[in-house]
Amino acid sequence: MMSHYASITAGALAAGLFATGTGFAASWDMPTPYPDGNFHTKNITEFAADIAKKTSDSLKITVHSNQSLIKHPDIKTSVRDGIVPIGETLVSRLENESPIFGVDSVPFLASSYELSKKLYDAQRPYLEKLLADQGLQLLFSVPWPPQGIYVKKEINAISDLEGLKFRAYNVGTERVASLAKMVPTQIEASDVPTAFATGRVEAMITSPSTGADSKAWDFVTHYYDTQAWLPRNMVIVNKAAFDKLSDAEKAAVTEAAAAAETRGWEMSKVETEEKTKILKDNGVAIVTPSDELKAGFGEIGATITDEWKAKAGADGEALLETFRK
Numbered sequence: 001m002m003s004h005y006a007s008i009t010a011g012a013l014a015a016g017l018f019a020t021g022t023g024f025a026a027s028w029d030m031p032t033p034y035p036d037g038n039f040h041t042k043n044i045t046e047f048a049a050d051i052a053k054k055t056s057d058s059l060k061i062t063v064h065s066n067q068s069l070i071k072h073p074d075i076k077t078s079v080r081d082g083i084v085p086i087g088e089t090l091v092s093r094l095e096n097e098s099p100i101f102g103v104d105s106v107p108f109l110a111s112s113y114e115l116s117k118k119l120y121d122a123q124r125p126y127l128e129k130l131l132a133d134q135g136l137q138l139l140f141s142v143p144w145p146p147q148g149i150y151v152k153k154e155i156n157a158i159s160d161l162e163g164l165k166f167r168a169y170n171v172g173t174e175r176v177a178s179l180a181k182m183v184p185t186q187i188e189a190s191d192v193p194t195a196f197a198t199g200r201v202e203a204m205i206t207s208p209s210t211g212a213d214s215k216a217w218d219f220v221t222h223y224y225d226t227q228a229w230l231p232r233n234m235v236i237v238n239k240a241a242f243d244k245l246s247d248a249e250k251a252a253v254t255e256a257a258a259a260a261e262t263r264g265w266e267m268s269k270v271e272t273e274e275k276t277k278i279l280k281d282n283g284v285a286i287v288t289p290s291d292e293l294k295a296g297f298g299e300i301g302a303t304i305t306d307e308w309k310a311k312a313g314a315d316g317e318a319l320l321e322t323f324r325k
């Protein structure tokens with residue numbers, strides 16, 4: 001575990017966590033999971049620049065992208081424990097803590113930006129409560145483009161996926177794999193190219209963004225544009241670290257977060273088209289799923305929806321009711 005934090009010194013951390021609100025400039029290290037070129041990272045870099053500007057550099061955030069400071073599975077815990085004051089994670093990566101975190105990855109529940117926004121609005125109070133219970137505060141949350149299937153062959157039905165080694169990134173994608181009789185393995189986005197190159201996996205479901213980031217044309221031939229769900233990332237802050245900021249710094253963070261959320265949703269929409277074109281330009285066949293494939297995936301979605309409802313209990317029911325209003 002320590003190796004993840006090797007690149008920051010104890011002194012730098014102490015300065016980041018304790019020097020705020022006392023007239024000294026604060027510097028915050030911010031681990032994120034995805035690469036520099038990714039739109040989420042670009043948005044966060046702008047968020048950090050915005051805060052530096054608004055506070056005349058009294059609060060400086062250094063973004064450590066691509067799991068370079070802390071591995072994705074450890075980012076939430078590290079922010080909770082105050083090892084770092086702020087970080088980004090995929091919301092649904094936390095589904096094993098509570099089903100509420102995974103609602104954005106239930107297939108076909110909310111597969112447009114409009115519905116994704118409605119689902120976020122419905123989820124937000126529960127999300128904030130779950131995070132607050134761990135001393136965490138939600139700053140903003142931005143969706144990935146809709147999720148599609150990457151494979152090395154033509155697929156016309158779910159049965160064509162049977163037996164494939166499938167790259168998963170959360171509980172929901174593991175469940176999709178199991179229901180399609182595939183064999184799931186959890187792999188972080190930054191490890192996708194190696195996982196395909198070494199044969200650990202041979203198919204995945206993700207966005208055109210992560211497909212383009214990982215140069216999917218090197219290892220697959222087809223992209224099935226299933227538009228199954230739009231999973232979101234979130235930026236969270238350690239509440240105790242936030243509370244140590246001056247009022248002006250707090251306002252700068254909150255305002256920059258609101259701006260980043262609006263900007264991020266717009267970037268995501270633009271990204272969908274741009275990155276799908278990049279896949280195409282590099283020779284990946286962009287395919288609209290056949291009716292049979294759609295129907296089969298639809299059934300998997302219905303099963304996962306029922307399973308999610310059963311797991312998520314009264315809170316889940318209330319969340320879905322708000323969403324459907």
Ligand code: PCA
Pocket residue numbers: 090144145169188189205206207208209210231
């Ligand atoms: N990219 C991330 C999560 C969803 C997405 O589109 C990934 O593949 O890990």
